[in-house]
Amino acid sequence: MSAERPHVATVEGVKVDTRHWIGGERVASAATFTDISPIDETPIAEVSAGGKAEVDAAVTAARAAFPAWSTMPVAERSAILRRVAEGVEARVEDLAVVETRDNGALIRSHRRGVMPRVAMNFRFFADYAEQELAHPDMEVRGHRERVTYDPAGVVAIITPWNAPLMLATWRIGPALAAGNTVVVKPPEDAPLTASLLADIMKEAGVPDGVFNVVQGVGAEAGAALTAHPGISRLCFTGSVPTSTRVAAAAAANTVPLSFELGGKSPLVVFDDADMDLAVDIAVEQFDNAGQVCLKAARMLVQESIAEEFTRRVVEKAATLSQGDPRDESTDQSALINRKQFDQIDGFVQRAKAEGAKAVLGGGPNEQLGGLFYSPTVLVDAPAGSEILTEEVFGPVVTIETFTDEEDAVTKANDTRFGLAATLVTGDAERAERVSHRLHAGTVWVNCFFVRDLGAPFGGNGKSGIGREGGIWSFDFYTDIKNSVFSPSGWTSQKEN
Ligand code: NAD
Numbered sequence: 001m002s003a004e005r006p007h008v009a010t011v012e013g014v015k016v017d018t019r020h021w022i023g024g025e026r027v028a029s030a031a032t033f034t035d036i037s038p039i040d041e042t043p044i045a046e047v048s049a050g051g052k053a054e055v056d057a058a059v060t061a062a063r064a065a066f067p068a069w070s071t072m073p074v075a076e077r078s079a080i081l082r083r084v085a086e087g088v089e090a091r092v093e094d095l096a097v098v099e100t101r102d103n104g105a106l107i108r109s110h111r112r113g114v115m116p117r118v119a120m121n122f123r124f125f126a127d128y129a130e131q132e133l134a135h136p137d138m139e140v141r142g143h144r145e146r147v148t149y150d151p152a153g154v155v156a157i158i159t160p161w162n163a164p165l166m167l168a169t170w171r172i173g174p175a176l177a178a179g180n181t182v183v184v185k186p187p188e189d190a191p192l193t194a195s196l197l198a199d200i201m202k203e204a205g206v207p208d209g210v211f212n213v214v215q216g217v218g219a220e221a222g223a224a225l226t227a228h229p230g231i232s233r234l235c236f237t238g239s240v241p242t243s244t245r246v247a248a249a250a251a252a253n254t255v256p257l258s259f260e261l262g263g264k265s266p267l268v269v270f271d272d273a274d275m276d277l278a279v280d281i282a283v284e285q286f287d288n289a290g291q292v293c294l295k296a297a298r299m300l301v302q303e304s305i306a307e308e309f310t311r312r313v314v315e316k317a318a319t320l321s322q323g324d325p326r327d328e329s330t331d332q333s334a335l336i337n338r339k340q341f342d343q344i345d346g347f348v349q350r351a352k353a354e355g356a357k358a359v360l361g362g363g364p365n366e367q368l369g370g371l372f373y374s375p376t377v378l379v380d381a382p383a384g385s386e387i388l389t390e391e392v393f394g395p396v397v398t399i400e401t402f403t404d405e406e407d408a409v410t411k412a413n414d415t416r417f418g419l420a421a422t423l424v425t426g427d428a429e430r431a432e433r434v435s436h437r438l439h440a441g442t443v444w445v446n447c448f449f450v451r452d453l454g455a456p457f458g459g460n461g462k463s464g465i466g467r468e469g470g471i472w473s474f475d476f477y478t479d480i481k482n483s484v485f486s487p488s489g490w491t492s493q494k495e496n
Contacts, residue, residue: 024208
């Protein structure tokens with residue numbers, strides 16, 4: 001950071017303003033926090049650390065912008081959001097290199113998967129709002145009934161670091177498309193792309209105050225946002241322990257919540273499965289060093305194929321190249337920070353002490369050092385042990401066996417989470433039966449991670465509250481109203 005422009009960090013050659021974005025202006029806080037890259041644990045930016053005052057200013061700006069934005073014709077709003085999508089597309093490379101430096105996820109996924117999807121989060125919901133927010137009137141006993149999706153107000157959005165821009169825009173896109181204004185609190189471990197998004201919003205013509213960013217740490221900026229009486233919806237993506245604090249703070253506000261939380265998702269492999277496919281899906285779980293909420297880290301394999309499956313997963317996972325995520329050929333990067341690193345290693349060492357066997361990895365990558373952790377496959381963990389029940393959020397998977405379909409379903413559903421479940425089988429009828437019985441928000445059969453923005457997404461149990469995607473997003477981000485019009489002047493219809 002240069003002395004003349006202390007609020008600008010140059011990250012991989014891209015200039016990022018590290019102040020808040022409030023009411024269409026950059027606002028600095030006296031306090032800052034240091035943003036550290038997981039790749040080499042070096043500081044890459046000093047970022048404004050907001051608190052109550054900044055959150056209050058942002059919510060006030062968002063409320064002031066709400067009347068004009070919420071009453072703007074949908075087509076006009078959608079046109080602006082399509083320009084945001086184009087702005088994201090024009091800056092995919094900048095966003096990708098900054099995000100990779102900031103959160104350590106692979107550059108190749110950011111370039112080809114994540115950032116194009118960020119653009120989709122705006123384009124899809126811009127189109128969807130135009131198509132779906134105008135319901136045809138219904139004729140009910142001679143009266144006309146009209147359902148309208150009224151924008152709710154200010155939407156507060158709090159996001160985690162593992163896919164910060166993608167997860168934020170998956171909420172921002174529909175919230176804005178439905179006519180709300182937004183205040184985002186990005187994760188302190190990867191705060192930078194939210195700031196670039198503010199630049200893109202400005203260039204696309206999003207009116208001042210419609211989109212606001214308050215940077216800061218969770219306990220201060222995050223807590224202040226969740227407790228602010230001026231918000232109308234609260235979206236939180238993050239861990240279960242934080243969610244209880246967020247829910248408690250929000251309770252006083254009686255604000256509808258949408259929670260996307262952790263998981264302990266199963267991968268169920270039957271003996272009739274295509275083994276190549278099953279192994280490919282299993283090894284995909286090391287993507288983003290396992291720091292993915294949907295990952296199927298809990299592998300359940302039918303006894304008769306367990307040996308072959310385990311051997312082949314280990315063989316394939318052992319070929320993953322670990323290293324700098326800025327290199328297109330790297331398969332697995334570093335963990336996000338030292339705290340996470342120690343936590344993950346703690347899980348693995350305790351599992352081993354309890355009797356689990358590491359058939360691959362089992363500890364830090366000593367060769368690379370830093371925050372690199374070896375892809376780890378654990379077998380023989382005692383039933384009910386922590387490694388089989390708690391979310392690890394790292395490059396660690398367990399393999400257990402099951403005897404038959406009943407046993408598979410029982411074990412798969414034996415969790416307090418319910419975000420996703422993946423099933424690999426060659427039997428179409430079994431696929432129908434078992435998928436129906438799996439307790440999860442998303443079930444993948446012979447595939448993984450495929451999802452359309454029009455489909456509902458969310459978790460059961462401790463994995464979340466509510467569903468978003470398609471019309472489910474608009475259900476959440478609007479106050480749905482039914483207006484009944486008399487056909488002939490001011491009559492009232494008393495009977496029911
Ligand atoms: P986290 O709960 O530590 O933090 C998430 C966000 O909450 C951050 O922005 C943080 O600053 C903020 N925060 C922290 N304390 C707060 C408080 N008291 N009040 C308000 N905000 C506060 O989670 P993380 O470590 O950043 O992310 C990993 C977790 O996120 C994992 O559990 C993962 O499964 C989950 N996740 C879920 C999904 C999903 O869609 N279900 C997606 C990605 C990640």
